[in-house]
Amino acid sequence: MTHPCRPGAPCQRTASASEGAFTHRRARFPSGRDGPLLAGGVPMRAPRSLALLRRPDTRGSIAFAALSVAPDLAPQSTIHTIVADQALGHHWEGLRQFLAIRLAPAAVTCALDALQAYPLESEAEVSVRAQLYRAARQAAAGCRPSLERSWWSARLGSYGEKLATLRRELWADELAFDAAELAFARRLDAGELAYVLDASHVAVESAFERIEGLAKRVLPSPPPSHDGTLDGALLEAFALEPSAHGRPRPEPLFPIGTIVGGRYELRAHLGSGAFADVYEAADRDVPGHEVALKIFRAQADDEATREASLRELRLIASVTHPSVVQFKDHGWHTGRFYFVMPLHRGETLRERLTRGPLSRVEARRIFEPLARALAALHRVGVRHQDVKPENVFLARPDGREGAEVLPVLLDLGVAAKDAENVLAGTPSYLAPEVAARFAREPDPPSITAKADVFALALTLRNALAPEQEEPVLAGAIDAFVRHRSRQVPAPPRARDLRYLEPQFQRWLHLAPDERPSAEELAEQLVALTRPEERRAKRVNVLRWVLPLAAVFAAAVFVLHRENELQRLEAAQARELASIERLRATEASERAAQVRADLVASLERRRALEADVARLEDEYGASRLTRQELASKLARAESQLGVVVADASQQATQLETQLRQLRGERDQARAALADRHEDVEAEQERASHLQNRVEELVAEIEEARSSSADARARVDALEHAIAALRLSLPEMDPVEAEAPAAPAP
Template identity: 40%
Template sequence: MTANNALGATKKGFTQAPSSGIQRLLSATQRGLGMKVSGRVAEPVEPEAPKVERAEPAKQAVALSPLASKVALDSVKVAFATGLYKTKAGVLGKRLLDEHGPALRAYLTVQLRSSKAASEALIALEDALEHGSAEQFKKGPSQRAALFLAARNHVETERLLGDVMLASMNTVPWEPTPPGKVEGWGRALDEMRFGLGERENELLMLRHACHLNDTEVAYVIGGDKAEVQRTLEAAVGFAKLLLEDVFESTEIPKLADVLADAFRVMPPTPEELAAAAKPQVVPLPEGTLIGNRYELAEKLGGGEFAYVYKARDVRVPGHTVALKLLHRVARTHAAREGAIRELSLIASAFHPSLVQFKDHGWFEDRLWFVMPFYEGQLLLERLGEGPLDLDDGLAHFERLARGLAALHGAGIRHQDIKPENIFLVQMQNETLPILLDLGVAAPSGEMALAGTPMYFPPEVAGRIFDESHTAPLTPKADVFALALSFLHSIEEPDLSEIEGVEVDEFLRRRVEASPAGPRAPENAFLAPHFERWISKDPAARPTAAELADEIAEIRAERRGQPTTTKRTVAVPAGLKTALTLFALMALLLLAALVSDTPARTIQIVQGAPTEAAAAVVEPTNESDRVRLLRDRLDTEERRVLELEEELTNLRRRQLGLAPRGR
């Protein structure tokens, strides 16, 4: 398949049919994503006009071949996703904006006296929720109340700094009197709109037009519930008196019916929406210099949320990187700090099988970050040629499990492990697998959901399918996804559980049972392992480190070597020295960063052997030589582990986090 892929490129759709079971498996479970899942969880819906791109969670994907592009929908994230640039609060806020949009727009239009101002307020509110804390939705009596409180705070700010109070209620674009109403209905609407005081008007609108309950209204207004109830009762009484004046000689209509019509406003015009919308983001031209260092060479991919470019590092001639530039503008200092904090947290996890962020900065208030540009292909692309050789699969997934253990050790869940997010880097005659797409990663303590349904463990599927499902989310969810990806890599996946099944039904089945284990006869010996690795019960699954150790033992048994429970690092022989030197240089570099002393230039050279080294007598017996080489290899592996641990702790101290294991 394709080589010369770049980390950071986004996906492009195409129409070619999938040619292998893995593609059919990944694509078949995506029907319905972006629509409501069981009527409860929905992806945010963009306004029809104008279409404005927003930034998605930072993905470290790769430029796909047509074969892999068929599963572009596989990257659609289920709502409640969290990560670098789309926090749980942001997605939840957008879902609430969509659900309560009409009532919220009417409230903002009346309070701001303008449909255009309401459109601008909704966009500003979306940005505020995007960068806000998820805690703001836990403090109030309901998420709806928290949303209206955020809207009211925006109105108060506009009243303090703008000219809202100078405008009359006559400037509100009220809906005309509905046809077929009794005589006097229009006058009754005017009495409700103009005959009540400012506070009474707002309270009645929140209670009877926006349908908040008394507790929610009190929370939004910021008053005592009993006091708000008394004010509401007085406002209702006064409104009834106004209706009696209007309908002196006829039957008085129900107040609730009048209030429902009284606060209706005209929808915004296309021109008003266009004026309030964010500007369209277009790709930057070739040659643009980012951060005074990275010259854009070509756009590798992108779309609604970000663009990824191949770039030249002008400070290091001949060095090529992948640079991702988000569309979303960070308008506040808090938004910038939040983005950098999450980027730094993910960067604190170090392992050769984790994608590394090399640099970052801001371009026109938009975050960019740099990743390596690798030669290789996605595991998904490789599986288009057929399953992996079992020994290759064991080697790859042992290394991936080690990388995942490092991520978990830094206190982060990946949340979206699948063949599409595993990249096989070609380094001379060796292959190094790397976990991609840390853009939806989440701190282990945060109850946030993200990922791809096919690789959801039962506890994640349960929290989406049934909101009463409260099973905790732990790093064991990643272990499930990694093990299932391993299974799908060594044999054609079983399509029976997903063919002709919609997402809701698939999630229900996944809640009830885990997928089946190996079916191929040559893999039958792995069945007891997979029974635990993809167990329905998270407690029965191993940790990522334990999974790596188990795979290492299986590999040793297949090589006819004695098994051991000692932790080893499965790194190709040709990479071991390079990885050790890389870890050492990274450790020294980070030490210079966190130290107050100036950085020093450090040279690592390979010199001639010393006399002492030359005097070492190598064993001539072949078995003794094998034993000696194995001991040396174990020593080198332990050095790599120690360097990785020290590097991770240095990074955590730099971020103000406690070192691991303390």
């Protein structure tokens, strides 16, 4: 079986690179696609013309970065080190993708390792980038790209099918395929392409014409690419998914257990940056005290280099803020500068985002202190220049999971004073004005502290909506930087974040002057929790309003109930008064009737007495005999006695009835008094009012029944009186009898 790193190994699972192409001195170069890039408006959406690819080599932004940053960071002798270790870091992903579609995975690893020993010539007429891609193409010599690979998998549907068609048709033309990939995905210019492809400029021009004609025929116009341009569509056609882990970091220089500065024992390797390694160390002078120790990998051979090494320490010392990393000690170890910082337990923001996006409340707790930390840096004239999730550490002071975090801004290794001509930043977090400097756009805006505000706002956007973080397609950072210089990232699109669009448009504005300062940003971050604060205010208002409303409702209910009771009591009193008046009227009518009956009886008696007197007069004048007169008188007296007895009996009965009526009237008055007492009692027993009303209604019905009985008795009396009246006229008048003849 052929070893994948030896000559003759298979291509794309059946062939590999030739090791013979990489046999010269070792040059360590890429530090990872996420590392910071170093160097020294109006939105534009015009597509980049294909003709721009045909211009002569202009060295690109990386050479500009190296020449701009080197004099300010270190002596001239270290320029090549900076270029190799930092400025070329972004080529790693592009080289990996170029080799990945041509070689088997094991062969890709071997080829990338071999590239680190390739003899880079910084003084050559062609760029370092062109040298690397020519070496990579030689490593894959004889191996055609595989169309079975998973290319730009984020593009699905009909557009993805058209991109696949474009790749298939270009594949038949090897020169055009390689030229399209290197030009649009790897961003090489015409001069670099001629060198890498070992072809003439005329052949490259002809290949471009074939590429442009085929792309216009296969793809819709305008193509639905990420930027709406043909250039963007060709980039997506030849871009693979980014590497999961990127280029491995270099091994730490010092083994665990090393004593640094005679005091600090290295316990664990925490990580490596562009220039230095960071360790967890134990302070042997203070038992139980643990610190973080950062030591630079490059040795300081002269005084100028030593001064350059102290640069980051001086910047850290210039500002004091809880969310800015602080230093505790510094020194030299084996000619390398180190300094000591507090050891924080926790995780970076990037590690936190692997578990999901931040909530708005969590984001405010993290980003407000960070904005104030940036403001503290800006007040002393320092720009951080590399704000990103990897440089935000979420420290837990007590070390407990779930405890309140203290956000700390890490890595001031590329920070700069306002007066220094130093530009830096990670490409995906560059502010437009910084990207414009890297892309060498004409008349770029001045670089100010507002670039840090942009980077922090973009970090916030990506923390709230990680799915919107823009990938660097195919590792083509030059194209990404140029695009960033002309167009800013979009605000969050999630439904619960759309209300923040005006804020993010201001924080991520293309023009630096339109962005807030870091201090203003800290104040404006209150917008993150405005819905929760409004909700809390509503809850607090309801917490006070609901009891007041309940009290008010209870008061209204009591007043309504009292009014209802008063209304019922008034209605009941009116009804009782009406009953009393009715009873009094009935009693008065009965009394008047009785008086009338008595008067009539007296008149009849007087009439009888008058009859008796008349009879007596007649007796005296009559000639009846004494015996006849006595007989008639006896009969008249008998009849009169009967009448008188009847009248007396009726009078007695009427008097009895009158007494009964008076008693009933007194009872009615007493009952009325009782009812008044009951009404007063009912005021105290409001809850039992309905039952009492029913009882009163029953009593009223009973009184009405009693009244009906009394009326019936009165009617009976009237019948009796009428009968008496009828009986009096029927009495026969006493006829005068003739006196008996005297005895002879």
